[in-house]
Amino acid sequence: MLKVEFDNSQPIYAQIITVVKKALVLGTLSPGDKLPSQRDFAAQLKVNPNTVQRAYRDMEQLGLTETLRGQGTFIKQGDKLVDLIKGEMLDDLVSAFIVEMRSLGCDDLKIIAHIEHKLELEGER
Amino acid sequence: MLKVEFDNSQPIYAQIITVVKKALVLGTLSPGDKLPSQRDFAAQLKVNPNTVQRAYRDMEQLGLTETLRGQGTFIKQGDKLVDLIKGEMLDDLVSAFIVEMRSLGCDDLKIIAHIEHKLELEGER
Amino acid sequence: MLKVEFDNSQPIYAQIITVVKKALVLGTLSPGDKLPSQRDFAAQLKVNPNTVQRAYRDMEQLGLTETLRGQGTFIKQGDKLVDLIKGEMLDDLVSAFIVEMRSLGCDDLKIIAHIEHKLELEGER
Amino acid sequence: MLKVEFDNSQPIYAQIITVVKKALVLGTLSPGDKLPSQRDFAAQLKVNPNTVQRAYRDMEQLGLTETLRGQGTFIKQGDKLVDLIKGEMLDDLVSAFIVEMRSLGCDDLKIIAHIEHKLELEGER
DNA sequence: GTGGTCTAGACCACC
DNA sequence: GTGGTCTAGACCACC
Numbered sequence: 214m215l216k217v218e219f220d221n222s223q224p225i226y227a228q229i230i231t232v233v234k235k236a237l238v239l240g241t242l243s244p245g246d247k248l249p250s251q252r253d254f255a256a257q258l259k260v261n262p263n264t265v266q267r268a269y270r271d272m273e274q275l276g277l278t279e280t281l282r283g284q285g286t287f288i289k290q291g292d293k294l295v296d297l298i299k300g301e302m303l304d305d306l307v308s309a310f311i312v313e314m315r316s317l318g319c320d321d322l323k324i325i326a327h328i329e330h331k332l333e334l335e336g337e338r
Numbered sequence: 339m340l341k342v343e344f345d346n347s348q349p350i351y352a353q354i355i356t357v358v359k360k361a362l363v364l365g366t367l368s369p370g371d372k373l374p375s376q377r378d379f380a381a382q383l384k385v386n387p388n389t390v391q392r393a394y395r396d397m398e399q400l401g402l403t404e405t406l407r408g409q410g411t412f413i414k415q416g417d418k419l420v421d422l423i424k425g426e427m428l429d430d431l432v433s434a435f436i437v438e439m440r441s442l443g444c445d446d447l448k449i450i451a452h453i454e455h456k457l458e459l460e461g462e463r
Numbered sequence: 464m465l466k467v468e469f470d471n472s473q474p475i476y477a478q479i480i481t482v483v484k485k486a487l488v489l490g491t492l493s494p495g496d497k498l499p500s501q502r503d504f505a506a507q508l509k510v511n512p513n514t515v516q517r518a519y520r521d522m523e524q525l526g527l528t529e530t531l532r533g534q535g536t537f538i539k540q541g542d543k544l545v546d547l548i549k550g551e552m553l554d555d556l557v558s559a560f561i562v563e564m565r566s567l568g569c570d571d572l573k574i575i576a577h578i579e580h581k582l583e584l585e586g587e588r
Numbered sequence: 589m590l591k592v593e594f595d596n597s598q599p600i601y602a603q604i605i606t607v608v609k610k611a612l613v614l615g616t617l618s619p620g621d622k623l624p625s626q627r628d629f630a631a632q633l634k635v636n637p638n639t640v641q642r643a644y645r646d647m648e649q650l651g652l653t654e655t656l657r658g659q660g661t662f663i664k665q666g667d668k669l670v671d672l673i674k675g676e677m678l679d680d681l682v683s684a685f686i687v688e689m690r691s692l693g694c695d696d697l698k699i700i701a702h703i704e705h706k707l708e709l710e711g712e713r
Numbered sequence: 714g715t716g717g718t719c720t721a722g723a724c725c726a727c728c
Numbered sequence: 729g730t731g732g733t734c735t736a737g738a739c740c741a742c743c
């Protein structure tokens with residue numbers, strides 16, 4: 214049972230995909246696992262079934278899932294899948310973060326310094 | 339002349355505030371500078387004047403600007419203002435980044451490692 | 464059901480805030496009470512809903528109310544809230560009164576004497 | 589040369605009358621003094637001459653001034669005039685103050701106590 | 714139904 | 729020209 218909090222920074226179908234990806238990265242879902250039916254998932258998420266359908270379609274397109282007629286939608290098999298997804302997500306996060314820090318005038322050293330500073334502060338607590 | 343691209347992740351007035359803050363941090367705007375009039379800024383941004391006014395009012399509330407009736411809205415004087423804003427913005431970015439990285443299963447060392455790795459890759463290019 | 468008579472000495476939204484504060488001081492409203500919805504209150508006061516919203520937003524900013532999305536706007540909990548508001552309102556009244564009496568040439572003793580005189584006169588009626 | 593700061597709590601002509609009355613009470617103006625010409629006064633106050641005319645007309649109606657054709661407008665003679673005006677103004681202030689304090693739930697004792705408290709606080713400074 | 718945002722536009726005071 | 733207030737009304741998200 215996946216939980217989601219939707220915001221309006223992205224279309225909901227995109228946020229659903231992110232949730233599935235995060236679950237994969239964290240091991241909550243694994244390759245071969247069956248996803249909820251579109252209808253059930255829509256009910257869980259209190260979302261229109263068409264929205265879930267769009268997410269499922271896109272995930273299949275991305276090579277993340279495969280749909281077996283009459284059986285449901287499954288996370289695709291493949292040992293490298295999780296690492297791949299995780300790599301992409303981390304890379305996107307890190308890239309966006311660097312872009313934003315630079316837009317505030319930080320060079321590489323300052324970016325690292327700010328992160329380390331923050332982590333140290335938390336460590337002391 | 340400040341540029342803005344609005345998305346729908348936040349109200350427009352909030353994005354206007356962010357633009358002004360960024361301009362301050364980058365030195366495009368400085369304490370004492372006059373902001374565009376509400377009407378002019380609204381025209382530049384292709385936004386309703388009331389939306390700009392909401393942003394200006396909130397900025398005044400935040401201590402970022404001061405308004406002189408009939409003369410306009412100005413970035414507040416005060417040497418520490420820019421550093422304060424910059425500190426806040428960096429801190430927010432860094433905090434959010436750390437939260438997101440952890441939600442993907444990264445501990446402190448991995449967070450640092452991912453940043454450094456990315457920066458090195460870029461350096462080689 | 465709160466009543467209001469608007470004059471033009473202050474913006475309407477400010478007068479709405481004063482009405483709510485007075486109701487709190489007099490016990491017509493209590494911490495935790497729900498205020499009328501923006502739409503209802505606007506209808507009662509024969510005022511635009513945006514004007515009520517401005518008042519509600521400012522009251523939230525002042526720490527007087529809190530808003531629960533989709534549920535309404537409520538007087539904030541907190542035992543000291545009413546005393547605080549009452550103290551502020553009385554203090555403002557008294558200060559302004561003293562300033563005005565002095566602008567007519569009254570010293571402290573005369574101010575007191577005038578008040579006492581007036582109260583005694585009324586007592587005899 | 590009388591100074592005025594106008595607000596919008598009352599029509600400007602009424603505020604002009606108050607200014608003249610205050611000047612009388614404070615001795616800045618005395619019975620028999622000539623007021624500025626309507627034209628001059630309007631210029632000083634940056635106000636429409638008709639507004640001054642309305643104020644002068646009302647003051648004459650109130651028995652405060654008299655106009656001598658071709659000579660101007662004068663504060664009326666009469667030893668009790670100033671005391672009368674002063675009495676009225678103080679009385680209005682005090683009455684309004686009492687009404688407002690009661691509207692916040694204060695009885696006579698509390699009204700006096702609040703005034704005395706405030707005056708003592710100021711005395712200590 | 715609730716509040717939140719935004720537009721379009723009027724009218725005002727102060728400069 | 730500048731900001732401040734207000735109206736009328738649309739559209740949205742959340743309940």
